[in-house]
Amino acid sequence: MALELVTIPCLADNYAYLLHDKSSDETILVDAPEAAPILAVLEARNWTLTDILLTHHHYDHVDGLEPLREKFSPRVVGALRDSARLPRLDLALGEGDAFAVCGEEVSIIEVDGHTVGHIAFYFPKSRYLFSGDSLMSAGCGRLFEGTPEQMWASLLKLRALPDHTIVCSGHEYTLSNLRFAVHLEENNRLVAARMREAAKLRDDGIPTVPVSLGVEKATNPFLRCDDEQFKTAIGMKHLPAVDVFREIRTRKNNF
DSSP: OOOEEEEEEETTTEEEEEEEETTTTEEEEEOOSOHHHHHHHHHHHTOOOOEEEOSOOOHHHHTTHHHHHHHHOOEEEEEGGGTTTSSOOSEEEOTTOEEEETTEEEEEEEOOSSSTTOEEEEETTTTEEEEETSEETTEEOOOSSSOHHHHHHHHHHHHTSOTTOEEEESBOOHHHHHHHHHHHOTTOHHHHHHHHHHHHHHHTTOOOOSEEHHHHHHHOGGGOTTOHHHHHHTTOTTSOHHHHHHHHHHHHHTO
16 A cells, blocks of 8 residues: 655745555654644544654754654654764664565665755655655756765765656745746746646646656756756757756756
């Protein structure tokens, strides 16, 4: 039986995610921006929180953890390399490690760039990728700690996953990211169509995430830095992919 996914808006523009396994009655949370909206969903559905998975240490992904830990005593899972900056972990893991939850084996992918020590959680059976602030809907996270080389390498790891992967990222930034993508490629019909779809969802109060990785591969400029057609369209035909990434990340920062 497929796991049930609930996307929970938190703070100004964050998302937390609950995954529930009906057969085992396990419920996991990915990131904890604030406790109240997460508790409200758990109580409404009569679910008991069994695990919390943390993608990185930023306050808007961990500040709601302690009230949830106090109420449910869940297992807290996070990055070994970032354990000094994360809340207390019960299980600290790194690249290539796997653990079981909700009847599935989950893989850890290290995705340095936004921070050093950032990880993503990949559920190959259910097809979910929880990417935090690394790969984001139509964009990628700002480079607060890592280098362009690190982030580009991280995005290539995630891009290599199957197209049917369901990307669950940490913020509602899709429209802003797509406006930038349209600015880069005014004649890209796929990007323009996606922006219209995202605008309609937001007008209706519906989150634009999750989104399929196949859609990301086709329309996210930060995943297309080695695509010759994209490079030509933005006037960077002869630049190496990592230099294209560096340039468009800088442009997005100032957009």
